[in-house]
Amino acid sequence: MTEVVAPEAGPATSQVERLFSGSIGAEYHMLDLICPAAAAMSKRVGDFVASLSFDAANCQTSLSAFEIGCGTGTTTLGLLESRRGLTILAADNEPAMLSQAQRNLSRFIDEGRLRLVETDALTALRELAANSQHVVASAYAVHNFKDSYRDLVLTEIFRVLRPGSMFVNGDRYALDNIAGQTRLTQEEAHGYFKVFSAINRFDLLEQWVLHLFSDESADHIMRLSPSLEKLREIGFTPVEVHFRDGVNTLLSATKPAA
Template sequence: MTEAPAQVAETHWNDVGIDYDKVLNTDASNVALLSAAVALLPADVKDLLDVGSGTGRLTKLCRDALPGARIVGVDPAPTMVQAAREKFAADPDVSFADGVVEDLSLFPDNSFDAVISSFALHHLELDVYATAAAELFRVLRPGGRFVNADQFCRVMGPVASQERALDILDLLTAKARHYLEHACFERMLLQVDLLPRFMREDGEILTTPEYWGDRLTEAGFEQVTIVSTPPAELYNRVVWAVKPAR
């Protein structure tokens, strides 16, 4: 495994000033989403890639589910990569690197039995989705599985489209209210702070789950499946697919 970092993108997540793990753990909807994603990993996975691994919160769940696996995380935010490295400093089979999903050149073809991601890929610009799906397909072994747990929207379109803007505004303000009532003030505030970015599609770009599914199909994946997690109205979904076996 080379030490050189892959292409790293600018990301506002390098400057997050909250205890991200603590805040997200108060959010039962996010806990349910991640649990559903981990449950979709085959029990015989030996090599797992966590894309957009952040502080290693999902990585920890994967490690608990797959105690014998080698796990590699990649993320474009160096501060989060460092936090994850510190969290797993005592585990020689878990490592982290700077990287982005659209450039996984750190890894040879057919490197992993499974790739997982959570709340990360909605940061992609739409014009790199096809490249990202192709890279995911490339690094998976035949028969390997990709699992993406993320937040999605119901309507896509140009940023200035009133239909799209109203859908995003309604969806995300409902989420903020839900987080205040059922998670914590900081979780609500994180959603509110990010709302302008979602509205402008400035590093926070929601798609429909079907849009992701179409890109995976175009890349060669099969068995593309969309799973809803509670509460369904928040539009958290798991999109998973399989690279055909030879």
């Protein structure tokens, strides 16, 4: 069973949006048609976590991870397969996505390696103890947040990570160059029209275009350089980009060892 954690009403959690209800969430697998890079990124996040070495102070047979916005569980699977000793608490605030994760990953839930919670990322993070997580990971969730909510989430990630541990995020980080980003967004919208008109799915076309408008809006857009700067301001160091292709970016941000 998925646990449901009600967010405390307040100015921060009132900024939480549900952008994956409706047909986008119900048919999330359609993302593979318009963004094949997403599945590759899920694997990349898992491979990156597999490559991490945990020092003696941090190393135990069992490692705790928190995943932000697990959706249907694609990246969660990559993480679970990355290390046998990893147990994951995965949060998502969209029941339509979580119910698919529950089906897709039932064997890991039964084994006690995965717990799914239906709540927003900030509320879930605030329930975790300081210095408790060996990894915080995410793919394509954080860019959906409003800027001010995202800053609070990043600060909480820093708090819950064990010293020496890292936040690993595979996500859409917009180009700093505004004209370049506009061109990429136009190409992306063009791709949506091509794919969805070919299969006569104008309902999905409408929803994904509206979603793209949200990603690109002034209070959501997550540009790369200011994002790296924000992570450093919070105290993460080093903050490193490991992969970048267009907007698709894998980065890590380490909470320094005490």
